[in-house]
Amino acid sequence: MTDVVDHPTARVVVITGAASGIGLATSQRFSRNGDTVVMLDVDAERLAREAAALDAHPYPVDVRHADEVAAVLAAVAAQVGPVDVLVNNAGIGVAADLLSSTWEDWQRTFDVNVHSMFHTCRAVLPGMLDRGAGIIVNTASVAGLVGIRDRSAYCTSKSAVIGFTRALTADYAHLGIRANAVCPGTVATEWIGKILATAEDPVAKRLSMEQRQLDGHMGSPDEVAAAIFFLASPDGRFANGSAMVIDGGWTAM
């Protein structure tokens, strides 16, 4: 793939959930731009492999755990440099409506999808505020904008991501911080592969997932990475507190 290189000056870009899917594509996008990419993921083995391929910095961490996140991001600041861009992308989903969700499902979904952002942002924001500049991009979902069947905790968590993003902007925009969310429709990642693998009729399930996009196609991780990259670029300067929808028209009707 050929990209325009937007940033001759390398920035330190931290990406969570970086070993797979959208996070990996985002790591590749920033890496191709010449940025210094710091990849965080709970899957240490895969993270090491993918980071080596990009000459990026791998930091294994479970983003649910405040102490681990604080220690890792302190190590990043000391060993790599101050964080210019934070992409909060790690996420999980549970296939269940409210009544079939367990409290553990609900808790785990919020711990990974939402509470992790409390931990990462509290670790990097003070430095960004000291420097009067910082960019945060949070991966939300169309599930934060519309209801999806059997995704009770997931929809609720992704709405919280959008609310959290807006609150960041409300509090810190005047201090040089830009925070935005992306809201992808269905994106062909391993995540979707796992859903299809457990479906009663995988062919019918794939078709129904494709057809939620109005052109009948899932998005690609690279397409979402391009949106995240734009929001983090100087071209995205005027975007702050936005929830950028990138969903093949799913939520247009």
Ligand SMILES: NC(=O)c1ccc[n+]([C@@H]2O[C@H](COP(=O)([O-])OP(=O)(O)OC[C@H]3O[C@@H](n4cnc5c(N)ncnc54)[C@H](O)[C@@H]3O)[C@@H](O)[C@H]2O)c1
């Ligand atoms: N794939 C889609 O259709 C889709 C659509 C909208 C939004 N999203 C969102 O995009 C993000 C990435 O999804 P994906 O499809 O690339 O998924 P994926 O499963 O391919 O990748 C997720 C990555 O996050 C990591 N991760 C999970 N729990 C973690 C934890 N506790 N600590 C650190 N890392 C952890 C996993 O190891 C994995 O590498 C998620 O936030 C997801 O909600 C995905």
